[in-house]
């Protein structure tokens with residue numbers, strides 16, 4: 116394993132990977148895993164990838180988890196990239212079909228890596244707020260790992276997702292409120308209950324699993340990244356993960372400096388990232404992101 120430490124995205128404080136970590140111990144901002152890419156690149160090469168299995172664990176050198184530890188895997192990753200030929204004459208549009216992942220969404224990528232690390236570092240009870248797919252994925256990977264899953268869902272979550280979690284053996288609690296209320300309930304009870312908080316961006320390794328989407332895209336596009344990526348965005352882990360993958364692949368010498376324009380596509384009724392951009396006076400795709408409260412000149416970090 117070439118994971119060196121986990122680092123705060125805001126203040127840069129380094130934390131040891133060998134202990135369970137949630138947010139930065141100093142400023143409570145998210146942590147990212149820092150990999151020794153020089154060492155990883157000695158065995159992980161573009162050409163050798165083709166000889167490996169299709170699951171995301173083929174990128175083992177740039178993922179956390181010591182080399183002698185068996186990952187908690189259900190065959191995630193390695194999804195097809197399909198050309199949408201009939202979409203339009205002058206649009207070269209491709210679809211990465213993430214529904215072929217275990218539990219039918221790309222949440223499986225993040226949970227495979229995060230549950231593997233949580234188990235390795237001694238967590239026994241994993242908790243997550245979810246409006247659907249993250250809960251299903253955690254339930255499946257916790258079951259695979261032999262760990263408890265505690266899933267908090269808004270009461271109006273589609274029944275199929277609730278049944279999925281329960282049938283996979285998770286403890287499901289329905290909350291009269293939004294997913295943020297579910298997260299707050301976990302935060303309130305986790306110390307007493309001994310739960311490890313697996314919420315989006317509150318532990319460092321779901322991003323690591325999701326970054327494999329970026330590695331796969333580069334390989335499937337023959338190491339030439341597309342001009343734009345449209346990403347159905349919830350908390351943004353996939354966007355951050357892909358971006359991290361592009362940085363890592365450039366450091367590995369696999370791709371150049373070109374980066375796709377990243378579009379965070381969110382449902383109108385739940386669009387915190389679009390609204391945050393709008394509030395900062397940014398436009399998206401040449402159009403106003405939908406708010407008049409922007410402060411021109413202010414930039415995101």
Ligand SMILES: Cc1ncc(COP(=O)(O)O)c(C=O)c1O
Nearest residue numbers: 220248347348349350351352353
């Ligand atoms: C199928 C699917 N794709 C993408 C996302 C976005 O997740 P995130 O923005 O946290 O990467 C979600 C959940 O929020 C999802 O269920």
Ligand SMILES: [Zn+2]
Nearest residue numbers: 123126139142
């Ligand atoms: Zn910090």
